[in-house]
Amino acid sequence: MFGDKPKSLPQTVALVLVPQFTMMPVTSAIEPLRIANRLSEQNLYKWSLHSVDGQPVAASNSILTMVNGDLEAIPSDAAVIIGGGLDIQRHTDKRLVSWLRKVARRGVQVGAVCTGAHVLAEAGLLDGFRCTIHWENLPGFTEAFPELKATGGLFEIDGDRFTSAGGTTAIDMMLTLIAGQHGPDLAAAVAEAILHSPIRHHSENQRMSLPARIGVRHPKLVSIIEKMEDNLEDPLSPSILAKQASLSTRQLERLFRRYLDRSPKRYYLELRLKKSRSLLLQTDMSVINVALACGFSSPSHFSKCYRAYYGRTPYRERGVPVAEMAE
Structure with a gap:
């Protein structure tokens, strides 16, 4: 289950970037891990960035992002996070969908930030799991996948599936992961270090009142x-x-x-x-x-x-x- 104490350290996290991905949730997923390593003075986590073909990926803010390799370069023991963004339907690559189905059959932990949940849904990997997506995309998501348990919360962790709505919600999801694996004291210290306190509960509303x-x-x-x-x-x-x-x-x-x-x-x-x-x-x-x-x-x-x-x-x-x- 995502959030359980890992069998060995460091735990590997691989982020797969989809064209036009939003940068904030991707960096929000990485930075808590980096700071957890620094504050604990241990190598608790390591991470890498990937694209379908191993080529650099342009984010929605036009920044061209270098990656560490293609899908086949992802370690077999890595938890996989799909980073989505704008026009996710157009950028949902069939090769990525096929690859996700294959690794999920091996029991790999698979999640998403922002609209990456759409890619997981296309692959059938959210069937029977709670999930969430950015509130702007929620109406279209529920129309396209009416059978899914889309909660509209900040993030959802359900077994080996985990999704966050975008923006800074990935911070809360990763802090929850850190708390579950290495204790609430470290998670609280990381939250303070990034001026993100308190850690929000997954069920809080995405939008302002x-x-x-x-x-x-x-x-x-x-x-x-x-x-x-x-x-x-x-x-x-x-x-x-x-x-x-x-x-x-x-x-x-x-x-x-x-x-x-x-x-x-x-x-x-x-x-x-x-x-x-x-x-x-x-x-x-x-x-x-x-x-x-x-x-x-x-x-x-x-x-x-x-x-x-x-x-x-x-x-x-x-x-x-x-x-x-x-x-």
């Missing part, structure tokens, strides 16, 4: 928006939202105008359009299915609303040539 996100703490407004976010596929009418909040529809209208400078209908539409853009960019769902998943019964109405808000049609968003738009 809704009041912090919208800059408003009005309890009824927050409650209404939470209901909107929970009902994007089957939108609730303004009258139902008002009734559930013990308001009249006119009071509901005034509440949104006062605090958010838009009508509740407009705010709801924007939420649905933002989800639709996420699905268009992060899944292979058809435009029609994206429209239905975001509460639009008519593809033409969806296209009209999308273009009015984003300045381009859903097809253009995906880069579909004009000749193919009449499908």
Whole structure:
């Protein structure tokens, strides 16, 4: 199990970088290990970077990252971490998926940071395991893999599978690993050294609280928006939202105008359009299915609303040539 005391030291960790990987979660996975070595004055961990073909990989910030070798150069006893990032569907290499299936059959511990969970899911390695992914990618991930136990937490460690949502959540995951293997005192010392204290629990929310996100703490407004976010596929009418909040529809209208400078209908539409853009960019769902998943019964109405808000049609968003738009 990932996090159990290793049979021998140092424990080897191999990070496989996918093109357009996000650098922060990758470095967040490595630095706690480096500092654990320094503070313990022992060689507890060693790590290496890899790509499918052994060639340097460009991160999403355009930094070209050198690697230690290809997939075959990864030691057989290494725990494997897939570093994902932007456009993960396009960058999910069939060679990597095949290799992951092979090493998983040998009992290798396999995990991911950021959107690397998508690669593990494509390989079928998250079936029956709790997992997580960045909140921006969660809607598309759950649409693509509805059978998976995607929690939306900061990170998940479940048997020989481990995933973190991205950003600095890899720090918390690796600190949890260090605590399980070498004790909470060392993990706490590492957390202090990188100014990351306290260590967050895996189940904490990825996103800021809704009041912090919208800059408003009005309890009824927050409650209404939470209901909107929970009902994007089957939108609730303004009258139902008002009734559930013990308001009249006119009071509901005034509440949104006062605090958010838009009508509740407009705010709801924007939420649905933002989800639709996420699905268009992060899944292979058809435009029609994206429209239905975001509460639009008519593809033409969806296209009209999308273009009015984003300045381009859903097809253009995906880069579909004009000749193919009449499908």
